[in-house]
Amino acid sequence: MLVNGEQQNTVAIMDRGFQYGDGLFETIEIHANQPIFLEQHLQRLNTDSQRLYLPQLDLDLLRVEIKKICQNVGNAVLKIIITRGSGGRGYRQPDNIQPTRILSLHPFPEYPQSYYIDGIVVRICKTRLGLNPILAGMKHLNRLEQVMARAEWNNAEIQEGIMLDFNGRVIEGTMTNLFYAKNDELFTASLNLCGIAGIIRGWVFEKLSVIEHDFFTEDLLNADEIFVCNSVIGIWAIRELENKRYAVGEITKKLQLALNSEKQKQVAYAV
């Protein structure tokens, strides 16, 4: 782990990331030593930093550190955390913000091939997402809603939980974004009021025309295909939701293939 460029595995208790969750994170797939969608992750980090009134990030410094830490790791997960740094007790930001920058490497999780090929089983979570336009979309460090939702089940047969918002709209998975197709149209939730705007979600928007709209559990039960995605798992079809079964659909398969090529391309053309 690198903390502000130094090898270290602890952080100050007075760091506002610890005191208040006052910061952001990114989770990046490293494939054959190469961070996938690196620029998209850095751009999101940059945009969200501005939304949190953090000082301008030094993206070049981050690129250098990421390159260094990823040498010879093969396949892994890189997590970047940026916090508002240390500050006195109290919510008020310090006058002079010295952000904390943490890079950590983690083993790439070995998911069964069946998750990709046959899809996964999901459930609907009771824990709802609160609505807050000021924080919506950001991958910030306030993640108790996801922790509480993930704590609802302990059955290893279930790979993901779907979260609704306070008003009952379907938003996303605990760790993924969610899309569904109906009559050859692709839909996902708008993230103006809650949810995390994932990098793979953004990539799907570039590949296909997607309709952002409000939808409910019933729409999912009537869908032709459903998939979830994130930067580590890629794309998984949903094969079962609340006892309803789905085939892995053509749109899902097409996107899985395209995502694989995109990854291979990024590895092949890496500088």
Add this chain to the structure above:
Amino acid sequence: MLVNGEQQNTVAIMDRGFQYGDGLFETIEIHANQPIFLEQHLQRLNTDSQRLYLPQLDLDLLRVEIKKICQNVGNAVLKIIITRGSGGRGYRQPDNIQPTRILSLHPFPEYPQSYYIDGIVVRICKTRLGLNPILAGMKHLNRLEQVMARAEWNNAEIQEGIMLDFNGRVIEGTMTNLFYAKNDELFTASLNLCGIAGIIRGWVFEKLSVIEHDFFTEDLLNADEIFVCNSVIGIWAIRELENKRYAVGEITKKLQLALNSEKQKQVAYAV
């Protein structure tokens, strides 16, 4: 600072308190070496731990450590943080949770006497509180809403910001609970959907009859008196809100006196 009983001022980066804000805190006034409302704080910590599915707290151990750390500190602020401890990457709780327990002492803030006697100036924040019954009332570590609200102003003349919820109801201050009186009745927001159930708020409920209900900025502008409270500041009247001026009311003064006696009593009868 004491981390699990050891003198230390850092915490593991993999601690879930840092990764996700997965934990709770308490802020306790130490007056003449004596933690004020200690049992109430410990009971809240205990109740909220259960709501977060944390393992049963060892309250006796906490009492011993608090007693030790508070010897000869005079007046200070004690902050207790309990997190779900270290765990792998991912929202899922580890099978074996080893909570992290942190006690830290901070200088008691020197507020001007005028805040107590004449009251303070407050503003209405643009940042709203999201609604989430699963997290409402708890003093958990996900505090970005308060950080964003407190970042809205930098004017030292303004001592607190009032936060509305997503639906426009008045809930509390960024760091305080809020009460108002109208025609000799005392009102405050219900905290079923958001907000923090403060210890002084609970004490006010014991002293006087309070009506919990939904109210709006307009109700505040028509109030006879308004005050805010927390465990460090005690009770401050509001003397100005959005250019409207208020006298320090009789209910506020009575509660301030009663709170002072309560504190003196706790110090005098300390074991």
